[in-house]
Amino acid sequence: MALECDLLSIIDGIPGLVAILTPAGKLEAVNSQFSEFCRLSLEALRNWTVNGTVHPNDIARIGPVFAHSTSTGAPYEYEYQLRRFDGVYRWFQVRGNPIRASGGDITQWIVLHTDIDERKRLEDRRWRANEQLALAQRLSATGSFTTDLIADEHVWSDELYRICGLEPGAKVTLQRFRDIVHNEDLSTFDAVVERSIGGHDADFEFRIVTPRGGLKHLHAAARLSDNAEGRPIFMGAVQDITERKVAENALRKSEHYARSMVDGIPGMIVVLSADGGVEYANAQTLEYFGKTVEEMNQWRLNDVCHPEDLARAIELFGRSMETGETFDYECRSRRHDGVYLWHRTIALPFRDPNGTITRWYNLLVDIDKRKRAEEAFAASEAELRRAYNSFRDAQRLSKTASFITDLLSDDHNWSDEAFRIFEFEPGSKVTVERIRALVHPDDLLSFNDVIQQGGRGADVDFFFRIITTSGALKHIRGIAHVIELVEGRPMFVGALSDVTESKLIEEALKASEALLAEGQRLTSSGTLRWRIADDDITWSNQLYHIFGFGPGTAISLERIGSRVHPDDVPMLYDMVGRARSGAPDFEYEHRLLMPDRSIKYLHLVGHRSEDAEGRLEYIGAVQDVTKSKLADEALNQARSELAHVARVLTLSALTASIAHEVNQPLAGIVTNSNVILRMLAANPANVEGASAAAQRTLRDASRASDVIARLRSMFTRKEPSIECFDLNEAAREVMALSLSSLQRNGVIVETELADNLPSVDGDRVQLQQVILNLIVNASDAMIGITDRQKRLAVRTERCADEDVRLSVEDSGVGLNPETTSRLFEAFYTTKTSGMGIGLAISRSIVESHHGRLWAVPKDNGPGAVFSFSIPTRARPSA
């Protein structure tokens, strides 16, 4: 059959390197591709392990594999580098299968080499090759030439002379060369030359008979390099393929032999007719597809090729049929069980002597694993890049370290920050063991868990402490994300950060929270948060305890009011009103009336704030000051007694002083009066002497009144202590002193102190005495008021004429129009106790500051307003 005789050419046509070995592993023959690749004699190839044909690095590895198979007869497979004729090593995948005789004995090994150099390069990411370079390399082969056919000028390489058996450097002409061409090949040679003169590339085989009579098979290829003015210049290579041809001829000896070789090739071979129909498929192919040759013939219509790849395959094959170029396409092929695997199909055209394509030889190589690795690689590379970018950003922002870790090989790629955190020498070798050595003993278990979890390929999120070599305790927080670079081998990209600082803060916070609770318990103080908008009130446990409510019960203003002492309820409403109007801060003291009728004194400080949503709220602290209040009461009692004593002492001192100063002139008056009486009673009356005595009496009387005047001026004649001060500040101090006394008297205090009040010059203490006096008077004026709130307001404001004014307003008994004019006289008082000199002294103090003091009735409702104004610094004093 025609098919049988083609089998030999099939082996030669296989687009892969095929070697045939004896059962013992000795090289018997190679196909034309193999010998073309190496361009070595069979003898030289037999020594390939020692002459550098096999890459020295690979010998040690493949030797045992090879030896094993020849001794056991098991098929083998390995990858190694084979040196091409030009000295370049290329990677091949090698599959060796034994061919057995009918008795089962091995007759030959047939070894298929598949070029996987590109794949290797891809894997190594060292892709450098390109078609042009490959061509140039091929053209720079030993036997090379440059030919100008028109001028009949030829430049040969030394090797070409050697191949042709001519003297190197001898003059070469077309005729000289034609002389050594084998007679039977002369017509082919002439035809090629004819075509080449027409500017066509050439690629042909022919035989020569060297001058010494040797027959050689040559393969020549010529490429048009220049065709200026119809003068084609060719560059080409000539290869001695004699040995290959001899081997080919040997192979052709047996049809059966060839067929078994084709079937023994560990790869799928398909021969297509020129129009693409399947003429032949080897046993492996039919087995793989599970189809007959007839079914394979329908490859364009059935499911042999994956539907998604089919259209492109048909298109590319169609193009190859037109151009005669190698068909090289990767597509998925359907295995008999329905699974599609990736195959690379390489098809080379076979031409008859006329150059017409008669067949296509196809080799299908399983690249499924490679393809999947590539996809995974591409995917993981993209993922890696994404991950790397985001980690790099994160690292920069958060001072976090990153790492890439291969747990199985214990290989760790750390960022500088990671070395810094662990206090390892930057770039030093990192191992899990080395890290483990730093892990805090209490965290070892969880650390080991994380490593185990990672070993199983799971993402991990970890936290542990380390103790560095410098003795620092650090809290390490990290996450690692699996990126599967290679199947079944988890690689991690992760981030680490030193969270020691935040950990310490966290602990400090926990401690301070505990401290706060303890502090609240110890100081009998509670805290509260009160959101104004919806009256949402949150209390601390201690506050429940103070109010005697069950912990966690809902708190409302009504509920609070039910505990507040009835007399203090107006104060509560005042506080609520003030908070609702947005007062910045407030401070209150009020009482609770507990169910057992006991009284608790509470001190409340509220501070305006905003919650997370910007809603107005108050943060408050409430202290149970009952104990200190009771102590205060006692203290206040003692203080007021002391004040009384002090006042009596002051008064008596004043009395003695007044008495001394007044008694002197009184003594004079009395004595003079006695003199007058005696002189007038004498006989005769001494009128002249009496008159002089009367004169002295008058003088003494005026002296007495001068004493009173001098006494009053003594208040102002003290060394003035003039300083520049803030009246608001001075007023606040006085308020602070008197607040508890006022609140004890049930007085609600309001302060409205103007912003940006100019400073005043004066005696701060004296003016504070005035303010205190006005406040005490106002408070006293409200004693016994029961039909209305006791309100006291202290205001400061700026007047038009560069003065500042301070007013104290009360809701007390008010002013009697008839007595208002006498208010400021000394010793005038409406009170049952007191001397009534306060306002007089106050007025003298204010007037010494070039100011004035006055009183008016309250605008709305009962009460009075006492005000004083004094010039500011800005106004020049009169």
Place this chain on the structure above:
Amino acid sequence: MADHPLVCVVDDDESIRESLPPLLRELGYAAAAFSSAEEFLAANQIAGTKCLILDIAMPQMSGPELQTELKARRYDIPVIFITANGGASLNGLIEQGAIACLLKPFTDEALLKALKTALS
């Protein structure tokens, strides 16, 4: 002028210095006034003085200090203290040998009674 014994007044207050000597003369005494203890000690009248009317509180040497000084100089002159300060402790001065302590303003009867005691 043996029947007009000399009574000297020492007081920093002018009203007393001007009003008391005319009264003493009306009562039958010779009188002289001094504005301070130092002035009295400098005058050449200590020996002739039968009675001293002394203000207690004076700017420099006080009344009781003058009394002590006179005792040290071996003058035994009866002393009548006068004072405008009602708060002062007067009992101690009597124990120190004063005839009387008169609070200003005082009556002529009180003065006369003290003078008679001093000169008896």
